[in-house]
Amino acid sequence: MYKHILIPIDESALSMRVIERGVELARAFGARASFLYLQPDAQDIIDGDAGLLHAMAPALFARKYLWADGYVEAKARAWAQMNGVEADFIGGVSRGKVHEEIVATAAARAADLVVIGSHGRTTRLQKLLDSVTVKLILNSPLPVFVAETGVAPQTARDRLIARFREEHAAWVALTDRLVDALAADEPRIDAALMDDTLDFLARFSSEAHGPKEARLLAALEAGGAAAGLATIEAQHDEEPRRFAELQAAWRRRGDAGIAPARAAAMAWQDFIVAHVRDENRLLLLRADDALSEAGWARLGQEIDGTERPAQREARDDEFRRLFARFRAGEA
Known part of the structure; x- marks a missing residue:
């Protein structure tokens, strides 16, 4: 149509x-x-x-x-x-x-x-x-x-699903920028920006998004609703290895050249896009069906207890600054 x-x-x-x-x-x-x-x-x-x-x-x-x-x-x-x-x-x-x-x-x-x-x-x-x-x-x-x-999400369910989706978009977006930057001629690659981006992605996964996913999976398991999510769990197990390969390829660029780092970045990009797509279509939909509003509220309390608004704001500012640096490099 x-x-x-x-x-x-x-x-x-x-x-x-x-x-x-x-x-x-x-x-x-x-x-x-x-x-x-x-x-x-x-x-x-x-x-x-x-x-x-x-x-x-x-x-x-x-x-x-x-x-x-x-x-x-x-x-x-x-x-x-x-x-x-x-x-x-x-x-x-x-x-x-x-x-x-x-x-x-x-x-x-x-x-x-x-x-x-x-x-x-x-x-x-x-x-x-x-x-x-x-x-x-x-x-x-x-x-x-x-x-x-413009009515802000009111329920714990709406608020948490919006946060998960926002973080998924941010994760893929920054990975895309990394891949695009590595595609440039090697002398034009900003090594400091690459280092900072990889550091941010590592902390984002281990300190911010990963713990939320773990708590969501635990809530589903406690309610007997985690069946059929083996793909998501396997991806969580595989993610650290995939990212370590990217970090190692970047560190070895002085000896091996930039090509292995480019290949590792594209492999990481493919993995993350598939992972967040599965989370949006499998994990979040399952949680939407399985968790009661009380369950979402408990999950929200657990997440808010470990990540304060000031922490989220500081991470968001760092994320935006990285994008500003990528944009400046394109000028």
Whole structure:
């Protein structure tokens, strides 16, 4: 029915859910997807509320404005890749009315459906009619599908599944950047950036994502719902060996050259994409069916007890800084 879906996105938490819904639709229709990210104009940032944010909280300003484009692009591409959807990314600076820019981009790219979210900041009619989503609905010659609203996930189930999926996208996205960087001519490869990326991936798996997966599997086993998940468990056992091979190949580049490191990185990429795809389609779906809301709440308490919001924020900032460095190297 639809062949090309345009998905406008931004750096908000809502955007990740819009990416998921848009990719689900593209996969269902056998369509390709184009993600559109419009960065605010620099002068608008300086003149607007962001100027105060820059003065009062430079780190938060950087997270929201300076590191956003590479981070958003990587997550979108990774989610499409995990779901077997052909996708591209369109980045630009917003210089006019956003809904008109979305319509113009859809026409230029021959898209036949727009999938967008609504932040739902207010219920006042006059403010609602000022929103990009409603203006797009009223003015777009193409069908517009409002995939999500800005209501944050309320249940423990929604919150945890969103966190797992976000981390899956981040994991694949950073791995993709690593593989792309290693494909460059050897003199152009930033060795320090490679070292930092490998270090981050190792800590991400062992300290952040891995323990969450282990707790989720334990919750399913306790409820007698872990049957048929042997593939996931085998992948967990295999993951450290696969990553150690990548680290070793990178360390040996001085003697063996860069080719073995490239091959090991691509093998790691294939493994991680398959692993997170299985987790999304097997592990999370099984947990969704098997765990009660009370079970999700207990799992959330266990996870929150070992990973505080400040830790997640620091890891997210480090992740975004790595993407900013990759983006700077492409310039």
